[in-house]
Amino acid sequence: MDHLLELRTRLLRAVAGLVLLFVALLPFANRLYALLAQPLLEKLPKGGQLIAVEVASPFFAPLKLAFFVALVVAMPWLLYQLWAFVAPGLYKRERKLALPLLVSALILFYIGCSFAYFIVLPAVFTFLNKVTPAGVAMMTDINAYLDFVLVIFLAFGASFELPVALVILALLGWVTPKQLREWRGYAVVAIFVLAAIITPPDVVSQLLLAVPMILLYEAGIVAASAMRPTRTPGAASPE
Secondary structure, three states, rough: OOHHHHHHHHHHHHHHHHHHHHHHHHHHHHHHHHHHHHHHHHHOOOOOOOOOOOOOOOHHHHHHHHHHHHHHHHHHHHHHHHHHHHHHHOOOHHHHHHHHHHHHHHHHHHHHHHHHHHHHHHHHHHHHHOOOOOOOOOEEEEEHHHHHHHHHHHHHHHHOOHHHHHHHHHHHOOOOOOHHHHHHHHHHHHHHHHHHHHOHHHHHHHHHHHHEEEHHHHHHHHHHHHHOOOOOOOOOOOO
């Protein structure tokens, strides 16, 4: 019962923090959307603009974006509540390993979203603008644009977690750094297939996701080698 009460308290605190941040961002919802639309508007021909096909789109699209931004900004607070609930049940060594992994995962997610906004979106929209047939006006619905960008953010944010995932697998003993190096060729193929699935159907976004993931795979091997458990004397090598 004590654990259930603690879980309820942590959940209430997490939700309260998220709701408060969402309410605080509501007055800036339109500004947030204007900032999000900037990578596309800068690449459109002169006079190009976003359009609202549905009647309520000008209201719901900024609202949806404000909630997404609140969720991303509140992520440290949400993870802290999760950590505060789980940490007392961990051993000291487990806490020393888990906390850096949690912080690294959060930082890598933010780096992935930033990479998507500043590098990927301008490159994708430049490419799409150049391949647009003559006589066709590139005017995107604000809801469709928001969904497109959020998918890009989530895809790159999640993909940048690859080093953390590899370290966790190595710490669990499911894989070894030697195996990860041996599987490098298969991993490259799998990364390109994954990039083709989760990104829009254009070569630019696929390459901009696949290449960083390959580099992150190599970084994951290095990190797994540095953090794998130390073998006791006389124990057989896991490799």
